Amino acid sequence: MTSFTRRGFIASASTVLASSIVGVKPGFSQSNYPSRPITLICPWGAGGGTDATARIIAQVMEQKVGQPVNVVNRTGGNGVVGHTAISTAAPDGYTIGLLTVEIAMMHWQGLTDLTPKSYTPLSLMNVDAPAIQVKADSPYKNIKELADAIKAAPPGKLKASGTGQGGIWHLALVGWLQSLGLQPNHVAWVPSNGAAPGMQDLAAGGIDIVPCSLPEARPMIDAGRAKSLAILAPERNPQFPNVPTLDEQMGPHKSVGVWRGIAGPKGLPADVQDKLVAVLKEVYDSKEYKDFMSSRGFGTQWAERAAYGQFMDESDRQMGEAMKAAGLAKA
Amino acid sequence: MNELVEAFRLVLAPDVMIAILLSSIYGLVIGSLPGLSATMATALLVPVTFYLSPIAAVASIIAASAMAIFSGDIPGCLLRIPGTPASAAYTDEAYAMTRNGQAEVALGAGLWFSALGGVAGTISLVVMAPMLAELALNFSTYEYFWLAFLGLMCATLVARSSPVKAIASMLLGLLVACIGMENPGGVPRFTFGVAELLGGIEPIPALVGVFAVSEVIRAIVSPEPPPLPSRRFGSILAGQLALTRKYWRQMTRGNVVGIIIGVLPGAGADMAAWVSYAMSKRFSKEPKKFGTGHPEGLVEAGASNNASLASGWVPALLFGIPGDTITAIAIGVLYMKGLNPGPTLFTERASSMYALYIIFILANIIMIPLGIVMIRAASSILRAPRATIMPVILVCCAVGAFATGNNLFAIILVAAFGVIGYVMENNGFPVAAMVLGIVMGTMVEQSFVTSLIKSDGSLLPFFERPVSAVLATMTIAALLWPAFIWSWKRLRPRPQEQAL
Amino acid sequence: MRLSDRVTGSFVATLGALATYGGSQLPPVPGQDVGPSVFPMVIGVGLILCGLMIAFGIGHSFEDEAEADLAAVQGPSQEAQPSEPLxxxxxxxxxxxxxxxxxxxxxxxxxxxxxxxxxxxxxxxxxxxxxxxxxxxxxxxxxxxxxxxxxxxxxxxxxxxxxxx
Structure with missing residues (x-):
């Protein structure tokens, strides 16, 4: 009995010794990772949609990995600071981050050298397509009527708002105008501090069109001040089944949308990637995550690793085209 | 009626009561630390609210933000370091009262009129929410432009210095607000290739720098001031009823202005305090006393900023449009807890809405006893030696600025603004005016440029629309006032001299 | 660090000139008549004007008056420091x-x-x-x-x- 214990002890001790001599070999770290808290960097401030998404992911992850997952809001530089922090973190799997669509936009304007390729893509978690909103009592009954009205109006007559100059919804509008064969500035863009003030100005009658995601437009639609004519996505949003897609009414159109996904710095070890992607898949499939995202009206979409990388590259290409067309990209 | 009973049941749940009490204490402490604002108190609460029930989560935000706005007055009054941009407007006044040995009157006024203002704001929320929301919706960018401009003009009214220097300080603030790419064009401006500057300079690091750090610098190069006469701190509430009777007009005006400014998206407690303090001075019978330790302006501004806090929830709850930076965070929490903003919140979830009203009232009531304890505790700072207080303040500045975005760059900004603030103050440039410029800058430019895009370059709508015409007249009057006074003073003394 | 109004005024005016110049160098934005350059230029011009007025001592009388008011209530100012060593x-x-x-x-x-x-x-x-x-x-x-x-x-x-x- 005693000899058995001793042998067992020696055996286990030698394993420990061996592995500590060999160093952190993959098999060993896989069984051990994560052995301390994980930091999830959110490049945007507390209380916003990205912050909420990061927090729900972290909360469910925490249950799955058995280690605390702390959300750290690294704000500043319009997202550049946080995205930089994710890319420059030590590639040990203890610092990962939530990438947002801005990473596919900022480098076109020459604001940063970071591109989607500066990261180890792990998983896409959320995609929200733009929808086209008009005032509730506006004469346009569907997107076709609006499109005709836009074509008929002199350039610059109609105004649209919903984000800053060159922001994601501006680009979505530019993309749509181009597909109609119009100039990018045929509808004048009124820069605003986000979708909510844009929707307010729509209700106040200051502007004609607000392209933004449906969850952003929801309060005003519910208040009976605005209506949504079409969603620029292949399928209807299950949260808003009454809003038809643009494809249904006017034929296929590829549009830019916002997305959020988890990534790590470049050079994340394969075994850490395996572990994280497996956990993130569990998070994605969890009831908590699904419930939370649907309660906020956020769309969910999954893609992992290389597929997520391809998704980002495609998004990057689309953004580049739209920004060049709108004259926003740096040559 | 059933809904009201249900609402009371929701609020009286033990977890909600504990959340209100703890977050009140938390808000009081955060607001009173130099370098930590009410907005930050709210932002730092978000992770905690994740684990709370919906009503408890919202209750904690309401309680913490109301307490933090009040307790931002405490370091302003005792150390001349405002805790929030809202208290920057009247910090000099409150500090002057402390030097005159009236700290308890100044802080008591802040507490008492904040609580009353909060209750008034809540009543407006209960009674007039749909009406106020309509008002907010009819405010277009033309009106915002004049409003922001009018806010800027307060700089010359509030400052006790040369109006030219006050305007110069305010313009410096506007220039600071130009930095970054948060401008209508979306292009980086004056960023000199520094990525951290792309998002612009937040008001908080600037505020901490020009007030707190420059105060530390000023202290380090000047001999220890004679200690304030040691005496018992008088009753905090005793004088307040008399003040209420004497200044009830000012208080009511403060409440009304606060409610209106609060309900307008984008203009929050900061602007309410400024406008009210300036109005108080402008319409006062004794404007000369302002800045020398006169409670009148404190009454009006205190009544105003907490009233705006409650009415700021109107557009947030009805349309999901943030009234200020605090409700911007609160909206996120509302969504997270399934209390999605919108008119349905008022109809389908009426009991939750009533619960929010009750929490607002409750928070403003418990503010009084908790505030008294806080004031008593904080007043011991007046007796502590400078050599122990100032070093700790310096570290708090660093940590507080860092906490805004977990970004070390904010501390560099704090250091830079500390030097700028010290040099400006020493040469008669009011730093508060610069803070005002930084707070309002984006709004001025954004509303101006977007208005012009909407009107196809025509300036006419700035004067045509009824509300904007009124605001334009007020602004131009305020603009010409200092020039008028100046030329009047230049012309007046001469006949007197001749008479001699 | 107490500087004369001439110095601070000139500094403010110089800063205004720099802001005006910097603003004028900003590229126009397509679709906006009032581009990002206008606001800095307006501020810059304002700063130049204020700087010149300060340098020529316009409005200085208000400061003395305000200090006199303050002194009347609080007694003489403690700002009057003896010249300390560098x-x-x-x-x-x-x-x-x-x-x-x-x-x-x-x-x-x-x-x-x-x-x-x-x-x-x-x-x-x-x-x-x-x-x-x-x-x-x-x-x-x-x-x-x-x-x-x-x-x-x-x-x-x-x-x-x-x-x-």
């Missing part, structure tokens, strides 16, 4: 330098040691006695760390001296 006045640079030290060192050696150094040095600069400065430098950082790290979840760098919580 070494004494140079201490004004200490707070910003300590803040920059924090930026430089916090991630390397951690919050508690950096804060302790900051508090110790600045307490000495306020001519605190060693028996006050030392305990303050040892205890205050730990209390601040406890409040910010534990209660407010601000990720302060642990560095060489991680706290047990």
């Amino acid at each position: 070494s004494y006045r140079l201490r004004a640079l200490l707070p910003p330098i300590l803040l920059l030290f924090y930026v430089y060192a916090a991630d390397r050696i951690g919050f508690v040691p950096v804060a302790a150094v900051m508090i110790f040095i600045s307490a000495l600069a306020f001519s605190a006695k060693l028996r006050v400065a030392l305990p303050l430098a040892l205890l205050a950082p730990i209390v601040i760390h406890l409040i910010f790290y534990k209660l407010l979840r601000v990720p302060l760098p642990p560095g060489l001296l991680p706290m047990p919580w």
Whole structure:
């Protein structure tokens, strides 16, 4: 009995010794990772949609990995600071981050050298397509009527708002105008501090069109001040089944949308990637995550690793085209 | 009626009561630390609210933000370091009262009129929410432009210095607000290739720098001031009823202005305090006393900023449009807890809405006893030696600025603004005016440029629309006032001299 | 650092000129008649005007008057400092330098040691006695760390001296 214990002890001790001599070999770290808290960097401030998404992911992850997952809001530089922090973190799997669509936009304007390729893509978690909103009592009954009205109006007559100059919804509008064969500035863009003030100005009658995601437009639609004519996505949003897609009414159109996904710095070890992607898949499939995202009206979409990388590259290409067309990209 | 009973049941749940009490204490402490604002108190609460029930989560935000706005007055009054941009407007006044040995009157006024203002704001929320929301919706960018401009003009009214220097300080603030790419064009401006500057300079690091750090610098190069006469701190509430009777007009005006400014998206407690303090001075019978330790302006501004806090929830709850930076965070929490903003919140979830009203009232009531304890505790700072207080303040500045975005760059900004603030103050440039410029800058430019895009370059709508015409007249009057006074003073003394 | 109005006025005017120039160099934005250059240029011109007015002493009478009002209530101002030696006045640079030290060192050696150094040095600069400065430098950082790290979840760098919580 005693000899058995001793042998067992020696055996286990030698394993420990061996592995500590060999160093952190993959098999060993896989069984051990994560052995301390994980930091999830959110490049945007507390209380916003990205912050909420990061927090729900972290909360469910925490249950799955058995280690605390702390959300750290690294704000500043319009997202550049946080995205930089994710890319420059030590590639040990203890610092990962939530990438947002801005990473596919900022480098076109020459604001940063970071591109989607500066990261180890792990998983896409959320995609929200733009929808086209008009005032509730506006004469346009569907997107076709609006499109005709836009074509008929002199350039610059109609105004649209919903984000800053060159922001994601501006680009979505530019993309749509181009597909109609119009100039990018045929509808004048009124820069605003986000979708909510844009929707307010729509209700106040200051502007004609607000392209933004449906969850952003929801309060005003519910208040009976605005209506949504079409969603620029292949399928209807299950949260808003009454809003038809643009494809249904006017034929296929590829549009830019916002997305959020988890990534790590470049050079994340394969075994850490395996572990994280497996956990993130569990998070994605969890009831908590699904419930939370649907309660906020956020769309969910999954893609992992290389597929997520391809998704980002495609998004990057689309953004580049739209920004060049709108004259926003740096040559 | 059933809904009201249900609402009371929701609020009286033990977890909600504990959340209100703890977050009140938390808000009081955060607001009173130099370098930590009410907005930050709210932002730092978000992770905690994740684990709370919906009503408890919202209750904690309401309680913490109301307490933090009040307790931002405490370091302003005792150390001349405002805790929030809202208290920057009247910090000099409150500090002057402390030097005159009236700290308890100044802080008591802040507490008492904040609580009353909060209750008034809540009543407006209960009674007039749909009406106020309509008002907010009819405010277009033309009106915002004049409003922001009018806010800027307060700089010359509030400052006790040369109006030219006050305007110069305010313009410096506007220039600071130009930095970054948060401008209508979306292009980086004056960023000199520094990525951290792309998002612009937040008001908080600037505020901490020009007030707190420059105060530390000023202290380090000047001999220890004679200690304030040691005496018992008088009753905090005793004088307040008399003040209420004497200044009830000012208080009511403060409440009304606060409610209106609060309900307008984008203009929050900061602007309410400024406008009210300036109005108080402008319409006062004794404007000369302002800045020398006169409670009148404190009454009006205190009544105003907490009233705006409650009415700021109107557009947030009805349309999901943030009234200020605090409700911007609160909206996120509302969504997270399934209390999605919108008119349905008022109809389908009426009991939750009533619960929010009750929490607002409750928070403003418990503010009084908790505030008294806080004031008593904080007043011991007046007796502590400078050599122990100032070093700790310096570290708090660093940590507080860092906490805004977990970004070390904010501390560099704090250091830079500390030097700028010290040099400006020493040469008669009011730093508060610069803070005002930084707070309002984006709004001025954004509303101006977007208005012009909407009107196809025509300036006419700035004067045509009824509300904007009124605001334009007020602004131009305020603009010409200092020039008028100046030329009047230049012309007046001469006949007197001749008479001699 | 009290400078004459001539100096500060010229400085403000120069800054205005720089802002105007910098603003004019900004590229126009397609679809906006009033581009990003207008606002800085308006501010710049305003600063130039204010700077010149300050330099020529316009509006200075208000300051004297305001100070007279203040003095009437509070007694003579304590701002009237005797001319101190340069070494004494140079201490004004200490707070910003300590803040920059924090930026430089916090991630390397951690919050508690950096804060302790900051508090110790600045307490000495306020001519605190060693028996006050030392305990303050040892205890205050730990209390601040406890409040910010534990209660407010601000990720302060642990560095060489991680706290047990």
